[in-house]
Amino acid sequence: MNLSFDQIKKLHYHINGKHIPYIEVRDEVLDHYQTALEKEKERSFEEVLAELDETFTDKYCRHIAGRYLQNLRAEYPSKFKEEFFSLFSIRKIWIPLLVLGLVLMLSIYVPKTGVLIHLLNSIIILSFTIENWLIAKYYPNNEKMHHYRLIDKKPIFAHTKAATPKGFAILHLVCFIMVFIPLLFIYLMEGGHENDSSTVFQPPYLYATVIGVWIFLLMMIVRSQAKINLSNSQLS
Numbered sequence: 179m180n181l182s183f184d185q186i187k188k189l190h191y192h193i194n195g196k197h198i199p200y201i202e203v204r205d206e207v208l209d210h211y212q213t214a215l216e217k218e219k220e221r222s223f224e225e226v227l228a229e230l231d232e233t234f235t236d237k238y239c240r241h242i243a244g245r246y247l248q249n250l251r252a253e254y255p256s257k258f259k260e261e262f263f264s265l266f267s268i269r270k271i272w273i274p275l276l277v278l279g280l281v282l283m284l285s286i287y288v289p290k291t292g293v294l295i296h297l298l299n300s301i302i303i304l305s306f307t308i309e310n311w312l313i314a315k316y317y318p319n320n321e322k323m324h325h326y327r328l329i330d331k332k333p334i335f336a337h338t339k340a341a342t343p344k345g346f347a348i349l350h351l352v353c354f355i356m357v358f359i360p361l362l363f364i365y366l367m368e369g370g371h372e373n374d375s376s377t378v379f380q381p382p383y384l385y386a387t388v389i390g391v392w393i394f395l396l397m398m399i400v401r402s403q404a405k406i407n408l409s410n411s412q413l414s
Contacts, residue, residue, distance in 0.1 A: 179215060179216065179218050179219070179223065180216070181212070181215060181216060181223075185215075185223055186212075188223075189208070189211060189212060189215070189227075190208065192211075192227065193207055193208045193211065196234070196236050196239045197236070198239050198240075198243055198333060199240075199243050199333050199334065199336075200243050200246060200247065200333055200334065200335065200336035201317070201333045201334065201335050201336070202246065202317075202319075202335065202336050202337070203239070203242060203243045203246050203336065204333050205319045207234055207239060207242075210230070210234070211227070211230050211234075214226060214230055215227070243336070246336055247336045247339060247340070250336055250337060250339075250340035250408060251339075251340050251342040251344075253340075253408060254340045254341055254342055254344075254347060254404060254405070254408060255342070255344045255345035255346055255347040256345070256346075257404040257407065257408055258341075258345075258346060258347035258350070258400060258401065258404040259345070259346040259347070260404075261400045261403045261404045261407070262346070262349075262396075262397075262400045265396060265399070265400065273396075273399065274392075274396055277392060277395050277396060277399070278388075278392050280395075281388050281391050281392045281395065282388060284297070284391065285384060285387070285388055291361055291364055291365040292365055294361060294391075295358070295361050295362065295365060298357070298358070298361075298391070298394070301395070301398070302398065305398045305399075305402055308402070309338075309401075309402040309405060309406065310335075310338055312402070312406050313335050313337050313338060313405060313406055314335065316406060317335065337405050337406075337408055338405070340405055340408055341401055341404070341405055347401075347404075349397060350397040350398075350400070350401055353390070353393050353394045353397045354394065354397075356390055357390040357391060357393075357394045360386075360390075361387075
């Protein structure tokens with residue numbers, strides 16, 4: 179059957195009513211329903227919808243949503259490793275070199291531990307914001323009429339929750355701990371005073387600070403890139 183505008187709108191609201199938590203899964207279920215309806219030549223819209231609902235129950239939809247997120251999390255560590263090593267390829271080597279240059283500038287223009295801690299926190303928040311924006315921007319099904327979601331609680335992208343630190347990807351968490359704990363410890367030991375001669379900006383601690391912050395920023399880039407480029411797992 180050729181679906182009318184009102185039938186498409188009704189179908190969107192019907193799928194919304196299943197409260198599927200992830201956009202990718204919601205759209206896959208919507209595609210399945212719409213394809214089945216468009217292939218139907220004899221039965222009515224309501225009859226096909228009722229038959230599909232026997233399979234795609236609310237419980238089943240929650241199950242496939244959970245499985246989808248599990249698949250993404252299982253795939254993330256290998257994707258993280260792949261993206262990390264690709265940074266040092268000839269095509270992308272300019273990225274770590276540029277980041278290293280920026281970190282070296284930090285040791286000159288931000289010679290205060292407290293300022294550095296706040297700056298890194300700001301970078302983390304900004305990277306999360308940009309990461310989520312890029313995931314939505316490059317989502318392949320952006321052409322769908324997602325404004326229909328506004329009738330119910332808006333689902334989220336499962337890709338935003340896929341970054342489970344396992345395997346090689348645990349380096350991101352380790353790097354975070356190795357950079358922030360010493361910085362915070364030294365800052366507290368200095369009594370929170372903004373001292374231009376802070377320990378972390380003096381040799382030999384300066385070298386560890388530069389390398390630690392450099393690797394940490396690279397890990398943030400890799401984490402975002404791995405999630406953005408994560409291959410869509412099959413619904414099961």
